Amino acid sequence: MTKKEITFIYADDVQKQVYEMIAREAERRGYKTRLTDDKFEKCEIGWYCDHVNHPQYSKFSIIMLHDLMQQFGNWPDIWRREPWNKYDIGFLPSKVWEDNWDKCSQYYYANPRKGIYLTGWPKADRIITFMDENKKNAYSQQLGIDPSKKTILYAPAWENDHKQDEFVQSMLKLNVNIVVKQAPWPESYPEQLRNIKEMYELHKDNPRVIQIDPKVNILDVIAVSDVLVSEESSTMSECVMMGKPAISVNNWLIPDVTPSRYPANDYEYVIKTDKEQLTECVSNIVDNYEQYRKEAQHYSDTHFSNIGKCIPMMLDIVDATIDAKDSPYPALIPNRRKRLSLGEYRAHKTITIKKELANNYCVRIPIIRETFALYLKLRGRQ
Secondary structure: OOOOOOEEEOOOHHHHHHHHHHOOOOOOOOOEEEEEOOOOOOEEEEOOOHHHOOOHEEEEEEOOOOOOOOOOOHHHOOOOOOOOOOOEEEEEEHHHHHHHHHHOOOOOHHOOOEEEOOOOOOOHHHHHHHHHHHHHHHHHHOOOOOOOOOOOOOOOOOOOOOOOHHHHHHHHOOEEEEEEEOOOOOOOOOHHHHHEEEHHHHOOOOOOOEEEEOOOOHHHHHOOEEEEOOOOOOHHHHHHHOOOOEEEEEOOOOOOOHHHHOOOOOOOOOOEEEHHHHHHHHHHHOOOOHHHHOOOOHHHHOOOOOOHHHHHHHHHHHHHHHHOOOOOOOOOOOOOOOHHHHHHHHHHHHHHHHHHHHHHHHHHHHHHHHHHHHHHHHHHHH
């Protein structure tokens, strides 16, 4: 019998914040919980959400996404690169993701052993906190937001090329509250941390610019904002989920490859503009705000499920599954099983074996790490 002990495996502070919400509900139900960044932790029930996980160290494993736009460039089939068949149960955050999964559900690697469920986005449960206007107004006042003005929030996926300053200079031309919320980058990204610090120092003495501690939950800041500006961050999906318009700046570069690329921002619900027209774009939204708000709310209503109820649903399913009972919510039904071609199977296995080798065995076993490093060195000389 599975013990009621859940270990949440996180890779950064954003993942940890979501897990803290789930852990509170789990503890209320009698579970012992632990949060750790040790991806090799041996545990009774392991809860995972990163790109590469090792559920073989858990007796019972749970998988969910950490990002609403996760692997957007590989949609609909993210599971070929991040298989879920090695987990016991999986959770999907939205109808868009249900559609993605349905297009791939005929393949074995997209199906957790005991079922996959549409439960919603756990981060969205925090929205309930701000349904109370008094709490929302109190937080706005704490931040120094002028209630007579619209609040424009800048929350990029990456800080580079002085994007924050370009945003600020664009917004200073308008009669709006200017709010900046950078992501809580870990120390393993020193260049990002340097860029964020440089922008903070540049704007810290400007009384019109409100810079939020990166460790603050982004949903708290979106809740007291009216419009979000980014490039391809998942915060745009979260903003629209909360019924507020989001702007993607087409020609802000993303430095995750060399040379830097343009953002993958072809989401139907995002308003697109170039940085040269950002002032005009925001001004138009502010002047016609109710129209844009209704459009965002319509997208939220038709694409997101169980807002405010997701975490209890997840744990209802976990409760039933570990007790070998029927789930109170039906699992999604996969399409008729289809075999991969030999080429497709080989490509899938090559990707997964390389990831396991690089992220597990090379990390834990020095001789394998040294051998693999030598192999890569010799290959580079060829």
